[in-house]
Structures are given as structure tokens and as C-alpha cells.
Amino acid sequence: MxxxxxxxxxxxxxxxxxxxxxxxxxxxxxxxxxxxxxxxxxxxxxxxxxxxxxxxxxxxxxxxxxxxxxxxxxxxxxxxxxxxxxxxxxxxxxxCLDLVAAIARTELAPTEPFAVTMVGGHGEIFWADAASPVTPDGPPLTVRSTPIDELAASLNVGLLVGSGAQTLVDAGARGQAVPLLPxxxxxxxxxxxxRTRPPVPDYGRGADAKPMAALSKPRPAPVR
Missing domain, CATH: 3.30.420.40 (ATPase, nucleotide binding domain)
Incomplete structure (x- = not known):
């Protein structure tokens, strides 16, 4: 398409x-x-x-x-x-995952639902369930971030695509892994x-960095 x-x-x-x-x-x-x-x-x-x-x-x-x-x-x-x-x-x-899913639909032509997976850092994977084919007015995928071992144990699809696919198979997920990047x-x-979404970042989870205020510990009151 x-x-x-x-x-x-x-x-x-x-x-x-x-x-x-x-x-x-x-x-x-x-x-x-x-x-x-x-x-x-x-x-x-x-x-x-x-x-x-x-x-x-x-x-x-x-x-x-x-x-x-x-x-x-x-x-x-x-x-x-x-x-x-x-x-x-x-x-x-x-x-990001919408484009990888679109590439998979064209190049791999899956006939069943598949999972799009991207390495997310901190031991987690960004992932989404993707259907094939997608409708012309299909909404963006619902993306989640899940620890690798937890996701590998719960996924039940025959095809995993994206940069996190092989990582999940190595961790025990069933299905064929096909590495793909956007x-x-x-x-x-x-x-x-x-492709008409607002140009604002979708980080998929909380920021890596913590505000300094959240990291600093209260100082003890001075002894008088």
C-alpha cells in the first residue's frame, strides 16, 4: 500500500x-x-x-x-x-513502530497478527501488537514498554520484527525474529x-534523567 x-x-x-x-x-x-x-x-x-x-x-x-x-x-x-x-x-x-510495521507488511507480507519490537534501554522493549493488513485510516499502534524477560514469556505470536526481535527470541520468546529498522x-x-501526528516526542516511558531535586537528599538541620 x-x-x-x-x-x-x-x-x-x-x-x-x-x-x-x-x-x-x-x-x-x-x-x-x-x-x-x-x-x-x-x-x-x-x-x-x-x-x-x-x-x-x-x-x-x-x-x-x-x-x-x-x-x-x-x-x-x-x-x-x-x-x-x-x-x-x-x-x-x-x-517509530508504525513505520517498522508498515515495512514488515510490505516486505514480509504476514497473514497473521505480529509484534513490532524496538530496543528501549534499561532492560525493556518498546512493543506493539500489529495486525496485517492495516486499514487506510488505521490509528497509530498502541506502544508499551515491558522488561525483556517478562515480555518474552508472555508474547504468543509467530513473527517478531524490529531491533528487539532477536533479543526476545534469545530470552525465550516463541516465533521468528526479523531485525528491522525504520x-x-x-x-x-x-x-x-x-503520518500526521503532532511533532512532539513519544518517549514510550519516563525520562532516563531524574531532576536534581528528586536526587538530592534533605540536609540535616544544623546543630545549635
Whole structure:
């Protein structure tokens, strides 16, 4: 399923180890870059966009809002907001697991429900149940964050896709594991309802960092 974009659109996706950007004109892919960096998205993202035709200039921007890497989500959104402000163009978001599910539906063509899984850090996995096929106006997936062992023991699907799939199988989950990362070139496979989300981060769970006030202990009263 392909749903053309309404205008010339820049796609920014760096919420996972992949640095993935694409420039579309409607349903025509103008140019794209997709590589697995692991780290270093903050340094590599803007040069990669600048290397696109006309510096990636577009009439709209679509960005992966997560959940995924906390740093990657922030980097992608910051770049999208900065370019949106500079170019005076609208920004929309799409979910990380929604795009991975869309890729799986096209490339693996599952006939039964499957699970989308992404490494979430702190010993947890971001995951969602995904049906196949999805309706043209299908809502975003309901994403949860669950400890690896707990999720491996409870999942009962024949196919697990995403960066957390092999981790879960290694932990005892049943089903076939297919590693997949989001790819900006596949964003046209998303239903329109899944790629028009507000450009705000979806971290999937609480922030890693704690406020200093929460970490500091009350000081004992001075002895007089």
C-alpha cells in the first residue's frame, strides 16, 4: 500500500541506530540516505540533509517522533523544528513502530497478527501488537514498554520484527525474529492518519534523567 505525500516533503528519521532521510515530491523519491550509524546522529544529520538536492528544501517536513533512542528522537525533532522555522513550512510526526510495521507488511507480507519490537534501554522493549493488513485510516499502534524477560514469556505470536526481535527470541520468546529498522524511504506506506501526528516526542516511558531535586537528599538541620 502506498499513499503519496501531498507535496514536496523532507523525511527525517534518527530515532534508532539508523540515520535515514528522504526527499519526496508527491510519490516520487528524489533522493535518500539510509545507513546504520549506531551513534553520532547529531553530527551527521544536518550534513546529510544539506547534501540532498537544493539542500533538502521542502514544502513540509515529516519526522520520527519515537519511541526509540531518547537522544535520537530529540535530535530529529530539533532539526525538524529548526528547518521548519527557517523554511516556514509545517512539521508532522509519525511513530517509530508504525513505520517498522508498515515495512514488515510490505516486505514480509504476514497473514497473521505480529509484534513490532524496538530496543528501549534499561532492560525493556518498546512493543506493539500489529495486525496485517492495516486499514487506510488505521490509528497509530498502541506502544508499551515491558522488561525483556517478562515480555518474552508472555508474547504468543509467530513473527517478531524490529531491533528487539532477536533479543526476545534469545530470552525465550516463541516465533521468528526479523531485525528491522525504520527507513525514511518507506514513509509513503503509512496511512495518512499515522503520518500526521503532532511533532512532539513519544518517549514510550519516563525520562532516563531524574531532576536534581528528586536526587538530592534533605540536609540535616544544623546543630545549635
Amino acid at each position: 502506498s499513499q503519496p505525500l501531498a507535496q514536496r516533503t523532507l523525511i527525517i528519521d534518527c530515532a534508532t541506530p539508523a540515520l535515514s532521510i528522504a526527499l519526496f515530491d508527491g510519490d516520487r523519491l528524489i533522493e535518500a540516505t539510509h545507513r546504520e550509524l549506531g551513534r553520532g546522529h547529531a553530527e551527521a544529520l544536518l550534513p546529510a540533509i544539506a547534501a540532498l538536492p537544493e539542500g533538502g528544501r521542502a514544502d513540509a517536513i515529516l519526522v520520527n517522533i519515537g519511541p526509540g533512542s531518547f537522544t535520537g528522537v530529540r535530535v530529529g525533532l530539533a532539526a525538524a523544528r529548526a528547518l521548519g522555522f527557517a523554511w516556514q513550512v509545517p512539521i508532522s510526526g509519525y511513530g 527507513d525514511a524511504r518507506a514513509v509513503v506506506r503509512l496511512p495518512v492518519t499515522q
